Amino acid sequence: MPTTAKPSLPELQRWMRWVLTYPAGADHVISLPAGKAPLPKNWTRGPEPKRWLPVIGQSPEVSQGTRLAIYGDGYFIRIVDVMAGNYAVLCAVLGDHEFRHHVAREYLIKHPSIHKCIDNIGNFMPAFLEKHSASRKLPFLADLARLEWAFHESFYADEWPLLDGAAFKDVPIEKWTSARISLDPSVRLLALRHDVVNLWRDDGTWSARRLKGIKKTPTRVVVYRRPDAQVRVWTEPEASFALLKAFQTNQTFDAALRAAMKNGLSPARAMKLFSEWTSSGLIRKVAFR
Amino acid sequence: MIHGRGVNRDPFAGSPPAGVGLGLRSVHYGHILERKPQVPFFEIISENYMGTAAGAGGRPRQILDKIRSDYPIVMHGVSLSIGSVDPLEADYLKKLKALATSIEPLWVSDHFCWTGAHGENLHDLLPLPYTQETVKHVAERVKRVQDVLGRRILLENLSSYVAFEHSEMTEWECLREVAERADCLFLLDINNIHVSAVNHGFNGLDYLNGIPADRVRQMHLAGYSDMGTHLLDTHDAAVTDPVWKLFEAAVERFGAVPAMIEWDDNIPAFEQLHDEAKKAEKIQQKVLTRADNRKTVAA
Numbered sequence: 179m180p181t182t183a184k185p186s187l188p189e190l191q192r193w194m195r196w197v198l199t200y201p202a203g204a205d206h207v208i209s210l211p212a213g214k215a216p217l218p219k220n221w222t223r224g225p226e227p228k229r230w231l232p233v234i235g236q237s238p239e240v241s242q243g244t245r246l247a248i249y250g251d252g253y254f255i256r257i258v259d260v261m262a263g264n265y266a267v268l269c270a271v272l273g274d275h276e277f278r279h280h281v282a283r284e285y286l287i288k289h290p291s292i293h294k295c296i297d298n299i300g301n302f303m304p305a306f307l308e309k310h311s312a313s314r315k316l317p318f319l320a321d322l323a324r325l326e327w328a329f330h331e332s333f334y335a336d337e338w339p340l341l342d343g344a345a346f347k348d349v350p351i352e353k354w355t356s357a358r359i360s361l362d363p364s365v366r367l368l369a370l371r372h373d374v375v376n377l378w379r380d381d382g383t384w385s386a387r388r389l390k391g392i393k394k395t396p397t398r399v400v401v402y403r404r405p406d407a408q409v410r411v412w413t414e415p416e417a418s419f420a421l422l423k424a425f426q427t428n429q430t431f432d433a434a435l436r437a438a439m440k441n442g443l444s445p446a447r448a449m450k451l452f453s454e455w456t457s458s459g460l461i462r463k464v465a466f467r
Numbered sequence: 468m469i470h471g472r473g474v475n476r477d478p479f480a481g482s483p484p485a486g487v488g489l490g491l492r493s494v495h496y497g498h499i500l501e502r503k504p505q506v507p508f509f510e511i512i513s514e515n516y517m518g519t520a521a522g523a524g525g526r527p528r529q530i531l532d533k534i535r536s537d538y539p540i541v542m543h544g545v546s547l548s549i550g551s552v553d554p555l556e557a558d559y560l561k562k563l564k565a566l567a568t569s570i571e572p573l574w575v576s577d578h579f580c581w582t583g584a585h586g587e588n589l590h591d592l593l594p595l596p597y598t599q600e601t602v603k604h605v606a607e608r609v610k611r612v613q614d615v616l617g618r619r620i621l622l623e624n625l626s627s628y629v630a631f632e633h634s635e636m637t638e639w640e641c642l643r644e645v646a647e648r649a650d651c652l653f654l655l656d657i658n659n660i661h662v663s664a665v666n667h668g669f670n671g672l673d674y675l676n677g678i679p680a681d682r683v684r685q686m687h688l689a690g691y692s693d694m695g696t697h698l699l700d701t702h703d704a705a706v707t708d709p710v711w712k713l714f715e716a717a718v719e720r721f722g723a724v725p726a727m728i729e730w731d732d733n734i735p736a737f738e739q740l741h742d743e744a745k746k747a748e749k750i751q752q753k754v755l756t757r758a759d760n761r762k763t764v765a766a
Contacts, residue, residue, distance in 0.1 A: 246629065248628040331521035332521070407525055
């Protein structure tokens with residue numbers, strides 16, 4: 179073999195990881211002197227490690243740069259494509275080009291994937307958008323991302339069996355005070371600053387025409403995957419939202435009721451909600467001490 | 468058709484399913500559940516059913532469980548990263564094992580590659596240099612994975628665009644050494660052999676002849692894109708003539724090994740995909756009949 183210097187596997191993989199993820203392109207970076215490539219904003223990988231270009235094979239038809247760029251270009255295209263799917267509404271609101279070529283790429287530079295599952299990429303998007311310039315024009319973007327990520331998480335949440343409400347009819351009332359209620363793992367409770375939930379219709383689809391109507395107003399939202407695997411979202415009044423939140427944070431039934439009553443919920447209404455949420459599957463477990 | 472669970476849990480035990488299976492893709496869920504087409508097995512992308520950080524439930528698992536009740540399943544992973552210098556990820560292996568325990572696949576496979584390193588995942592199938600260092604590194608990791616899963620795994624050859632000047636052997640020699648050291652099996656991707664052969668200038672038949680026949684448990688077929696100067700493994704088109712020819716040679720060499728059609732982009736209607744599988748089955752039958760006739764004449 180013509181080369182005398184041979185990289186170890188860790189050395190080769192360290193350099194290839196760097197060069198294949200360089201945003202201006204692997205073919206561009208190898209055209210620059212080693213170690214002289216400018217570091218992009220929010221770049222987390224430091225300067226170029228020792229360059230191992232001589233070990234990359236080439237042919238008269240296909241250069242080293244072209245060969246590396248096949249992987250480098252694919253890196254951004256593949257991951258951004260998945261993000262565009264998980265943030266479909268955000269992508270549509272921003273515009274496909276703006277999302278893919280700016281927001282998602284910049285996100286990936288700042289938050290490279292540490293996940294085995296490509297579908298986990300994007301979990302920092304709400305916080306990322308809080309400080310992104312695109313939010314100056316569309317201040318609801320972070321809330322929209324929060325809601326879409328909640329949809330995504332809800333879709334993949336663990337499955338628990340439905341609760342049989344009839345099993346509780348003989349439980350003495352005094353046992354209920356210390357009972358702890360568990361919501362379905364798919365339930366996400368979000369306190370948003372904008373009413374982005376109004377983008378969605380009752381059937382789960384969304385409407386671009388509703389964009390103009392988005393207002394800055396505190397909105398409490400429930401995201402839930404129904405037993406038929408369809409994920410649905412709705413707003414919940416403050417009092418009933420507080421009751422759900424208390425259940426989700428593992429408070430006793432008694433403490434949860436008191437928290438809800440402080441927000442104006444009557445005990446009778448709370449019991450009615452408890453029954454409805456059990457029937458719909460929102461409540462999945464009751465643990466008596 | 469084989470419907471029962473527990474069939475061929477060890478790929479060496481019993482007979483493999485005859486014929487050509489298909490990749491299970493979400494666009495075909497409805498067709499498969501409603502019409503129950505005659506397909507010997509479906510191959511799943513393991514990671515699509517292992518859940519996310521949020522959990523491992525939802526529609527993908529519900530559908531898989533339904534389809535599993537009617538068809539054998541084989542598991543094909545893309546994130547094991549067997550060649551990475553990062554430690555094997557215990558949580559990933561735990562989830563992989565849980566999925567395998569739950570759906571009882573005929574076998575479990577992944578790629579001879581690395582997908583990320585130094586704590587980062589590039590979510591791509593990246594090539595390895597073919598060196599003794601790679602052989603030792605990968606073989607040790609395959610052994611550990613097999614210990615965790617309690618079964619031998621199949622390693623699949625890649626399509627690649629980069630070859631390394633410091634390689635000490637051919638790709639097939641490297642694969643063979645890894646398999647002998649780790650006692651693992653092969654999923655031979657015929658399309659990948661052709662793509663890499665064109666991109667790196669070797670003969671696909673040499674590749675086939677260099678692979679030990681007794682370790683090949685499955686074959687893949689797929690379409691690629693011709694970029695003029697090189698081929699791209701895009702899985703977005705029908706199998707091409709050169710790949711069909713190489714497949715014929717592979718059946719000649721490896722016999723009645725189950726094959727499978729991969730089509731992951733611009734996915735066609737189920738019937739078109741199924742027709743591609745039937746075409747592959749015809750080639751299998753033609754070659755195997757020819758081989759039988761030769762045996763009869765010789766006898």
